[in-house]
Amino acid sequence: MTAIQKKAVNPIAHLSAEDIEILGKELDAIRDRVIADRGERDARYIRRLIKTQRTLEMSSRAVLLFSLFPPAWIVGTAGLTVAKILDNMEIGHNVLHGQWDWMRDPKIHSTTWEWDHVSPAAQWKQSHNELHHRYTNVLGKDNDLGYGIMRVDEDQPWSPGHLGQPFYNLLNACFFEYGIAAYDLELGQNLRDGGHKKPEFRARARAVGRKIRRQVLKDYVVHPLLSGPSFLSTLAATFTANLIRNLWSHSVIMCGHFPSGVETFEKTSIEGETRGEWYLRQMLGSANISGSRLLHIMTGNLSYQIEHHLFPDLPSNRYQEIAPQVRALFDRYGLKYTTGPLPKQVASAWWKVIRLSLPNRKSKAPKPVAPAPLVSAGA
Amino acid sequence: MTTTARPKASFRHRLLRLAETVTTPLLPADYLDLVAPLRAGAPLRGRIVAVRPETRDAATVVIQPGRGWRGHLPGQYVRLGVDVDGVRQWRAYSVTSVPGGADRLITVTVKAIPDGKVSNHLVRRIRPGTIVQLDQAQGDFVLPAATPERVLFVTAGSGITPVMAMLRAGLTARADVVLVHSAPSRDDVIFGAELRALAATGALRLVERHTDTEGLLGVHELADLVPDHAERQTWACGPIGLLDAVERHWADRGVAERLHTERFRPTVISPGEGGTVTFTGAGVTVEADGGTPLLDAGEEAGVLMPSGCRMGICFGCVVPLRQGAVRDLRNGDLTTAVPGDGVLVQTCVSAAAGTCDIEI
Numbered sequence: 036m037t038a039i040q041k042k043a044v045n046p047i048a049h050l051s052a053e054d055i056e057i058l059g060k061e062l063d064a065i066r067d068r069v070i071a072d073r074g075e076r077d078a079r080y081i082r083r084l085i086k087t088q089r090t091l092e093m094s095s096r097a098v099l100l101f102s103l104f105p106p107a108w109i110v111g112t113a114g115l116t117v118a119k120i121l122d123n124m125e126i127g128h129n130v131l132h133g134q135w136d137w138m139r140d141p142k143i144h145s146t147t148w149e150w151d152h153v154s155p156a157a158q159w160k161q162s163h164n165e166l167h168h169r170y171t172n173v174l175g176k177d178n179d180l181g182y183g184i185m186r187v188d189e190d191q192p193w194s195p196g197h198l199g200q201p202f203y204n205l206l207n208a209c210f211f212e213y214g215i216a217a218y219d220l221e222l223g224q225n226l227r228d229g230g231h232k233k234p235e236f237r238a239r240a241r242a243v244g245r246k247i248r249r250q251v252l253k254d255y256v257v258h259p260l261l262s263g264p265s266f267l268s269t270l271a272a273t274f275t276a277n278l279i280r281n282l283w284s285h286s287v288i289m290c291g292h293f294p295s296g297v298e299t300f301e302k303t304s305i306e307g308e309t310r311g312e313w314y315l316r317q318m319l320g321s322a323n324i325s326g327s328r329l330l331h332i333m334t335g336n337l338s339y340q341i342e343h344h345l346f347p348d349l350p351s352n353r354y355q356e357i358a359p360q361v362r363a364l365f366d367r368y369g370l371k372y373t374t375g376p377l378p379k380q381v382a383s384a385w386w387k388v389i390r391l392s393l394p395n396r397k398s399k400a401p402k403p404v405a406p407a408p409l410v411s412a413g414a
Numbered sequence: 415m416t417t418t419a420r421p422k423a424s425f426r427h428r429l430l431r432l433a434e435t436v437t438t439p440l441l442p443a444d445y446l447d448l449v450a451p452l453r454a455g456a457p458l459r460g461r462i463v464a465v466r467p468e469t470r471d472a473a474t475v476v477i478q479p480g481r482g483w484r485g486h487l488p489g490q491y492v493r494l495g496v497d498v499d500g501v502r503q504w505r506a507y508s509v510t511s512v513p514g515g516a517d518r519l520i521t522v523t524v525k526a527i528p529d530g531k532v533s534n535h536l537v538r539r540i541r542p543g544t545i546v547q548l549d550q551a552q553g554d555f556v557l558p559a560a561t562p563e564r565v566l567f568v569t570a571g572s573g574i575t576p577v578m579a580m581l582r583a584g585l586t587a588r589a590d591v592v593l594v595h596s597a598p599s600r601d602d603v604i605f606g607a608e609l610r611a612l613a614a615t616g617a618l619r620l621v622e623r624h625t626d627t628e629g630l631l632g633v634h635e636l637a638d639l640v641p642d643h644a645e646r647q648t649w650a651c652g653p654i655g656l657l658d659a660v661e662r663h664w665a666d667r668g669v670a671e672r673l674h675t676e677r678f679r680p681t682v683i684s685p686g687e688g689g690t691v692t693f694t695g696a697g698v699t700v701e702a703d704g705g706t707p708l709l710d711a712g713e714e715a716g717v718l719m720p721s722g723c724r725m726g727i728c729f730g731c732v733v734p735l736r737q738g739a740v741r742d743l744r745n746g747d748l749t750t751a752v753p754g755d756g757v758l759v760q761t762c763v764s765a766a767a768g769t770c771d772i773e774i
Contacts, residue, residue, distance in 0.1 A: 067745060078500030089445055096436070133729030139502040139757065142444075145729045146758065149439035164728030249438045257435045347727050 046298065047315060049369055058368055059311030065360050066346050069353050073137060077350045081126075081135050081143060084332075088126060092118035096258060102268040115276040117333075120283055122151040124335025129351040131160050136348075153247045154216035158239060162219040168347050172292060172299045172320035178218065179292060180299065186391045188299045193394040200392045204385075211281035216243050283333070286381050287324070291340040293384035294322045296373035317344040318365065323358075323374035330377065331355060341372065451545050454481035458548045460494075462540055463519060472525040472572065472604045473537040474510065479520055479548055485513055486551030488579035489649070489676075492522065493754065495547030498535045502547070504755050505532045508576035508651075508676075509551060512583050523604060525572035549754075555649065555676040556580075561588045562647035566640055568660055570596035570631070570652030571604075576676055577649065578605050586617035592640050596623040596631050596652070633659040644669050651676040687741075689766040693717045694736060695774050702766045707743060709761035712774070719761060719774060726763035735759045738770025 050058075095114030102108040127150030129135070135143050149156050162178070170176035174190060181187040184207075185200045207214040217223070220239055225231045231240070254273040262269035298319040305316070324330070324338035331338045331354075339354035342361055349357075365372040375383070433442040443456065451459050460477040467473050486492065491506045507522035526537040555576050565585065567577045574595055585591060597603040603622060613620035621639050623631045636643045644667050650660045657675045664673040687704030693712055702711035709731050712719040722730020726744060735757045739750045743763050751757040761772070 070745075074499035074501075075497075076500075078497060086448055089440075089448060093445060133732070136729060136732070136758065138497070138500055140497075141756065144758070146732055151439060160728065160730065161722070165722045165730055168727055169723045169725070246439075249435070252435055253438050257432070261436070348729070 046319060046371065050315075054368065055311040055315055056309065057311075058364065059309070059314050061364055062314050062345055062361075063310075065357055066349065069346070069349050069357060073350060073353075077352060078138050080352045081130075081138075081350070084121065085126060085143070088118055088121040092122070099258070099265070099269050099272050100262045101265060102262060102272050103265040108268055108272055112272040112275050115272065116279045119151055119276055119280040120333055123280065123284055124287070124337065125332050125351060126150075126335075127152065127156075128335045128337070131156055132164060133348050134350045151250070152215070153212045153243065153250050154219045155242050155246045158219040158242065159215065162221070164347070168344065170305070171317055171344055172297070173302060173305055173316075174299055175302050176305075178221070179288075184223070185388060187293055187387060189391070189395050190299065190301075191391075193391075197392050201385075201389050204388050208282050208285035209278060211285040212277070213247075216247070219243075286377070287334045287337050289384040290324050290377065290380040291321060291337055293387055294373060294375070294380045295383050295387065296371055297322050314345060315370075317341070318370055320344065321373070322380065323372070324377050324380050325374050326377060328355075338377075341374075452478065452480035456480055456482065458482050458550065460520075460546050460548045462542050462544045462546065464542055465536070465540060468523060468604050469525075469602050469606075471537065471602075472523060474521050474523045475536055475540070476519055476521050477546070477548075478518065483518075483520070483548070484550050486520070486579075487556045488513065488583040488585075489556040489576040490551040490553040490579075491555075491576065491676075492520070492551050493549040494522070494532075494536075496532055496535060496540070498531050503532045504547075508572075508579065510575050510578050510582070512579070523572070523575045523578070525604065553676070555651065555674060557585065558647075561585065564590045564642070564646045565592070566643050566646035566648040567591070567593045567595075568636075568648060568650040568652070568656070569593070570656050573650075573652035573656075573676070574604050574609075576651055578608075580649075581609075581612065581618070586612065591617070592619045592621070592643075592646070594621040594623065594631070594636070594639060596625050596656075598626045599624050631656070633663040636663070644672070647672050647674075649674045649676075687767065689738070689768045689770060691766050691769075692771045693774050694771050704741065704765050704767065705743070706765055707762050708740065708759070708764050708766065708770075708772060711766070712761065712772070717774060721762065724762045726760055729760060731761045732758045733761055734773040736771040736773050738766070739768040740764040740770055741767040 047055075091114050095111045095118055098107050099111035099115065102111055127148065130143060130148045131145050131150070133145040136145050138144075141147055145160065152159070167177055167179045172180060174180060174188060181191070184203055186193060186197045220236070220243060221230075225233075225236050230236050254277060255270060258273055259266045259269040300316060300320070305312075308316070318341060321340040321344045323341050324334060326338060336351035336354045337343060339351075339358055342349075342354040342358055343351070345361065346354075346357075362372050364370075374380075430442065437445060446453060447456065450456070452461060458480050460479045460483075463476040463478050465473050465475050486509045489508070491508045493504050493506045495502050495504045497503075507524055509520055510523045511519065511521040524533050524536045526534045553576075557580055569577055577593065581591070581593075593609070595603065595609070597606075600606065600622070602624075603609065609618070609620055612618045625631070640646070644664070648660075648664070650657055650673065654677065657677060661670070661673065661675060664670050688702055688706075690699060691702045691708060691711055692699045693715070696712075696715075696717040698712070698715045698717050700711050700715045702708065707724075709719050709721055709724065713721070720731050720733065722728035724731070735749065735751045735755075737751050737753050737755075739748055740759050741748055741764065743765055748767055749757060749759055749764070759772075
């Protein structure tokens with residue numbers, strides 16, 4: 036049974052074990068309906084998106100060859116930034132989830148895809164898909180909770196080192212792709228326990244090194260050199276594009292699990308977890324971002340983080356279609372669907388990082404009221 | 415001369431390497447595919463040029479193959495990878511055009527079979543301009559280098575298609591040809607008008623069998639229809655029942671070496687619950703029941719299986735299903751594959767549903 040311990044009010048106390056299993060069945064039904072309907076429309080979507088991204092990337096890099104002219108710098112940098120964001124978010128993240136494997140196109144497949152990111156796809160898949168999605172928001176299991184360096188939950192013990200975490204978080208945001216690569220390597224853990232001497236770790240570290248070398252060579256050597264007299268301005272452009280991409284993806288990902296209203300779980304609470312309970316943990320452990328269609332595409336539909344965590348392998352373009360059904364289930368089962376506009380969610384997540392850099396204070400907030408038990412959840 | 419050719423090749427190679435440093439993590443080819451999918455050096459593809467109806471349920475699909483197309487021999491087939499409802503499906507079709515046409519186009523002729531995903535898509539829905547995946551032509555259902563003097567074709571339905579390529583390539587000028595062809599009715603005969611025109615000029619003896627009114631062709635009837643059939647080099651193509659009967663007939667007469675047959679579907683997959691699983695790379699074969707994930711079955715047998723979340727989420731356990739049938743344990747969906755399909759399955763949520771070969 037999923038138990039949220041040490042909380043003043045357990046947000047699922049009103050649900051019986053049977054309610055939770057029926058909830059699981061209802062979510063399974065949503066998934067089955069999408070899979071039955073998945074087809075040409077979806078394939079067209081991802082192919083068009085990939086084509087758009089590649090066209091945008093190459094044309095922006097071509098424009099940047101003349102980046103000495105300020106208008107070319109602005110247009111090229113903006114285009115390259117958007118191309119990098121699309122590559123990482125709506126395309127890379129989702130292809131690597133296996134969301135498009137059903138097309139059986141070896142060119143758009145989780146086993147063959149590589150992305151514009153310093154963490155090699157294979158390593159990112161392992162840490163993200165196996166650990167984060169399986170152990171979502173479980174303290175001590177899901178390293179996405181503070182990336183192993185920050186305190187993002189009252190239940191994590193405080194130490195003086197946490198005083199600097201607003202600064203670490205900003206630094207991590209600026210160089211987020213390197214943070215992810217280190218995180219996928221479990222660099223901190225491996226350095227602490229001597230795992231960095233193992234041949235398996237060294238092979239993975241070498242793979243990261245090769246990927247970094249290729250990425251750096253492309254963005255900071257070859258492309259600027261090809262720009263000739265525009266060398267320095269192109270260098271500034273690619274650096275800016277990478278910086279904005281990093282800040283953007285860091286913000287979106289912070290919004291997924293850090294804002295207030297998102298629950299965390301004890302290690303012991305997931306022992307013998309059923310399918311229904313697993314679903315429930317995903318529902319309570321994720322938060323959405325509200326906004327326009329463009330915002331959803333630029334976030335890789337991680338603005339539908341709740342739907343994504345419930346069904347990580349459904350094509351991302353479907354999340355906004357099923358969101359009303361998912362939300363209706365939240366309402367019916369008396370659960371809180373956490374969502375808000377991007378600035379509000381980013382601020383909320385940052386506030387948590389800042390607040391928890393200090394030790395816990397005694398709560399002055401009034402005790403929240405527990406929801407009433409369900410009368411007919413399955414109806 | 416190699417001395418002058420080498421610097422050029424090396425320059426091209428260096429240019430390619432430079433391009434790769436700019437396109438990484440993608441390859442220059444990934445960008446070229448956007449503008450020139452049929453260029454030399456690309457994975458073999460084709461563009462649909464036209465779809466011409468032949469009968470009420472058959473059509474000829476005209477394809478412009480990519481620059482890498484190496485040509486075909488009359489009677490050979492080509493595998494087409496077509497995206498149907500967004501899913502890539504591979505099927506084999508006989509090439510019906512004459513090799514080496516000036517326009518470099520090839521044709522395949524497809525008969526829509528009931529519930530046939532790909533055949534119905536090709537006959538009724540595919541639009542000119544669509545890109546399809548191709549393989550090089552293959553198959554040994556071809557005429558020998560020395561054309562036999564007397565030839566018999568026994569065909570039914572779309573089985574006429576490889577034979578049509580041979581006839582169009584001028585076989586009738588070099589040999590005495592008899593064609594015994596079965597179709598439900600006169601209007602259902604694919605290439606009916608063309609065959610009858612050939613027969614009218616005396617180039618070919620055509621025996622049409624309209625099975626709706628005359629019943630299925632019994633192989634014993636060949637003795638009356640073509641008295642010298644056992645002496646002729648014979649090529650047969652059609653449904654499995656016809657081919658089995660013909661093979662028995664020729665074998666009984668001790669002339670099996672004069673018979674050549676073509677089957678597009680050598681393996682019939684009959685999905686069941688559980689089955690024999692072979693991990694081809696590891697060389698391990700196990701019996702797995704219908705409730706055991708392939709991942710568990712492989713690991714229990716000591717196969718080094720890639721694995722991940724073990725609950726169908728992470729796709730860390732995906733491996734190719736070379737052939738056979740598996741059932742998705744989550745929803746009971748069946749996935750079947752024949753060699754060359756390149757179907758990948760999640761071993762942690764798939765169980766054997768019949769005999770299957772896993773490439774690991």
